[in-house]
Amino acid sequence: MLRTFPKGGVHPQENKISKGNPIERIELPKQVMIPIAQHIGAPAEPVVAKGDTVKVGQLIAKSTGFVSANIHSSVSGTVAKIEKTIDTSGYKNTCIFINVEGDEWLETIDRTPDLKTEITMSAEEIRAKIAECGIVGTGGATFPAHVKLSVPQGKKCEHLIINGVECEPYLTADHRLMLEHTEEIMVGCKIIQKATGAEKIIIGIENNKPDAIAKMTEAAKKYGITVMPLKVKYPQGGEKQLIKATVNREIPAPPALPIDVGCVVQNVGSTFAIYEAVQKNKPLFERVVTVTGKSVKSPKNILARVGTPLSHLIAAVGGLPEDTGKVVNGGPMMGKAVKSLEVPVTKGTSGVLMFKQSESVRMEENACIRCGKCVSACCMGLEPYLLKNLAKIRDFDALKEERVLDCIECGSCSFTCPAGIPITDYIRYGKATVTKILRSKK
């Protein structure tokens, strides 16, 4: 029996169309647009001005606190402007626009493909390097990695759990990374182990990627790492669900963190980025993005520079299909629909999905028939129908009491609702308002 998390979860159609397509680079765009807020925490502060020339990998915006991250230029060229623009998040943020001129990298970055297995840095130096290189979680939550790897005093990291689950349908970026950069990920694991003092390393991979499981298991032997195949179930890539599935521990309600149950979780993409930062001195300015959709001519896994407009990626897979109704940044379960195709790839962009017109229309909303499917789909043990009703009547005290803040917004309730009620939307509204009320009370 394969392990998985026991409570809730759904199984959407996988649609991993691009799983057989190797990671490829594409031509650079003419201009990139790099937002200064690509992570959870304080936005970075620009350190370049209009007219400055920058190289690939050069620091262009500096972290402004502990929970914040540095931003580096992904191209070489001239800073065209720095202004507030609607970015991928849908909100107005300061973005740095750089006109691309050639492709000149900083000399300090090791561009050879050689594998460097020897870890010479100390734990302290590793964390400093990761912070310097602006590494954040690349799974979508974009939490700064150096914060996660700083184990607070009095806490111990027993398990380092590497997330190779990729439970979102369509996405294949992590899958390809595990196949093509297996050894680098293993070294990355060892680096994080050194930084956190973790006793054991477990890599969780869902069973729909047998080739990745085989390759990773083979490579893991040398490093003393366990690869754990997991039963396919969404949202297994959620931190809490993954910890439950792999080591059977439950993180208590927020503000508790994985470290409170002795775990640190990192995505395989972040692990690869950490390898490149520590061993190759390469900041996080490019990442693998799955560009796919049912009508897309040639779906691809593209190694894209941060700041590349989505339209540039879409052009590389054969252009926007005629029947496109919606473009999503991220996976279909948690990704955000974008309004314009000129918004950029960020550190958290795992995919660009093009949905057909017919797939972009929501089902008509009917009356709730109290079937309880949302309750059994909720991976946090909440009662989504109740939270929805409470949000509708704006009973925020009751919402807090019913633990609306526990919701991870995985979307399983909306996905499963036969009446087509956008339950997750109602809960998001409730959650945001309760958070606002709690903040104002402080």
Add this chain to the structure above:
Amino acid sequence: MAENRLAIAMSPHVHSNESVKKIMYSVVIALLPAFCVSVYFFGLNAIRVTLISIVACMAVEWLIQKFLLKGKTTIFDGSAIVTGMLLAFNVPANLDWWIIVIGAIVAIGIAKMTFGGLGNNPFNPAIVGRVFLLISFPSQMTTWPTPQPIWDIKALDAVTGPTPLGLLNEGQMVDYNYMDMFIGNMGGSLGEMSAIALLIGGIFLLIRKVITWHIPVAVLGTMAAFSAILWGVDPTKYADPLFHILAGGALLGAIYMATDMVTSPMTGKGMLVYGVGIGIITILIRTWGSYPEGMSFAILIMNALVPLINNWCKPKRFGEVVKPPKEEVKK
């Protein structure tokens, strides 16, 4: 330009494709085997009663939505058809048409639409309709035609006979052939007799994930356990567990009526409590009540408790500590 047509919506962007309509029509499909068996035993009468009931239920819903509420009509969402079928399955096959229509008016008009239509009714509409008829027309509702295969000439004459539970209620212990009961060759309401047909439909509903195992297992398990205790005390006075499960509306109630999504609890735990309640009340009424069958009353009584059960049986929250440490108030 295509870009101007891009839809903006919050995640998730995909859906399971399950719908209320699909669920309701699945229940209709699941009821078909039992319907076929009743046509076999009661002939055209079974078709007559079922059609009148379905058409009446849909008509009542349409009239109310169209002329009273002046809103959207939703009679093809399948819920009125399910109510109509279940109402028909719960009455004798020789019932007069106007009594069936009254049942439909009560089921849809009073038990469903008064509360706001689909999803808002606290009580199972078909059972409310059936119980109303049982109390209002006691003799018509308890005159059961005996099953006759279609080709049997005698089927045309309305031969009536007792039901197993009716006999039990009069204090008679009759040796019934369990095989006959299993197939459905016994007196009773139109669609409740054939255990095998009801089980086939039940398995279909389980596979389609329209119902879960909790309610049927809890109801039937409790009925079996409770009646086994009584039977163990005095086998000459009380019927055995198998008899209780095969007789009357036990299977129809446990698989199709108690599991009605709208009027049953939300969590597995709650469903078990609800099912156990139905099982106990059913056996209590069957054994000591004045009515021979108690399934309908049991389900209605437990329907009334569903909001409380939902409140008591909440799912265990992820990461919940059994006793949360109380924060000390610092002075």
